[in-house]
Amino acid sequence: MEKKGKTGMENEGVIDTWLRKHRLLYVGATKHPFILSISDGTIDISSFKTWLGQDYIFVRAFVPFVASLIVKAWKESDDRSDMEVILGGMAALNDELEWFKKEAFKWGVQLSHPLLPHKPNQEYCRFLESLMSVEANYTVAITAFWAIEAVYQESFALCLGDESRTPPELKETCQRWGSEAFAKYCCSLKHIANRRLKQASDDELKKAEVALLTVLEHEVEFWNMSRSGS
Numbered sequence: 001m002e003k004k005g006k007t008g009m010e011n012e013g014v015i016d017t018w019l020r021k022h023r024l025l026y027v028g029a030t031k032h033p034f035i036l037s038i039s040d041g042t043i044d045i046s047s048f049k050t051w052l053g054q055d056y057i058f059v060r061a062f063v064p065f066v067a068s069l070i071v072k073a074w075k076e077s078d079d080r081s082d083m084e085v086i087l088g089g090m091a092a093l094n095d096e097l098e099w100f101k102k103e104a105f106k107w108g109v110q111l112s113h114p115l116l117p118h119k120p121n122q123e124y125c126r127f128l129e130s131l132m133s134v135e136a137n138y139t140v141a142i143t144a145f146w147a148i149e150a151v152y153q154e155s156f157a158l159c160l161g162d163e164s165r166t167p168p169e170l171k172e173t174c175q176r177w178g179s180e181a182f183a184k185y186c187c188s189l190k191h192i193a194n195r196r197l198k199q200a201s202d203d204e205l206k207k208a209e210v211a212l213l214t215v216l217e218h219e220v221e222f223w224n225m226s227r228s229g230s
């Protein structure tokens with residue numbers, strides 16, 4: 001039998017330790033009123049349309065961020081499979097951009113000119129850019145990457161639960177990030193991040209924790225922006 005220490009948490013990864021420590025913020029990002037309004041069927045469709053247009057802009061900025069992670073994994077990772085996991089995510093983004101275009105057409109949302117990023121979106125994209133630089137650390141960037149994907153996974157999975165009253169026309173959106181397949185992919189990213197964090201220096205750990213908190217804050221602001229339309 002496995003020997004447990006005083007807390008019984010000795011085998012817990014760094015990420016779960018941080019999620020317990022910052023529970024309120026994590027719950028704020030994953031159970032935001034915007035998401036709750038989808039799952040209880042009270043969503044205002046104009047909020048959904050704002051989210052759709054703004055998220056298309058975000059995902060376009062997310063692609064070069066993921067590309068920069070592939071470069072970092074290739075140069076710095078101690079495990080070859082990291083690059084393959086991230087590459088799988090990149091391939092899914094190709095599909096995702098097409099899906100946004102199709103969905104925008106369905107809802108009458110204009111994705112081309114004059115669609116501009118709102119301030120919270122601009123600030124989030126600027127944060128992504130800061131993680132794309134060659135100086136940005138792989139462990140910090142992969143932790144942020146996991147958090148960005150995990151917030152959507154947990155949020156949209158909530159809208160697919162047995163108790164949810166998600167409008168049928170929004171089910172496909174929820175399925176995109178709330179599916180079992182996406183949950184599995186997030187698990188692989190978490191595994192990579194935890195492995196790196198286990199070997200990280202104190203400075204890297206500090207920066208990775210700050211990056212995780214920054215992602216959660218940006219996600220809350222992104223939902224707020226979608227809800228209020230600005």
Ligand SMILES: Cc1ncc(CN)c(N)n1
Pocket residue numbers: 055058059062148149152219222
């Ligand atoms: C704002 C935001 N955060 C996360 C995801 C999931 N890739 C997204 N599409 N948009």
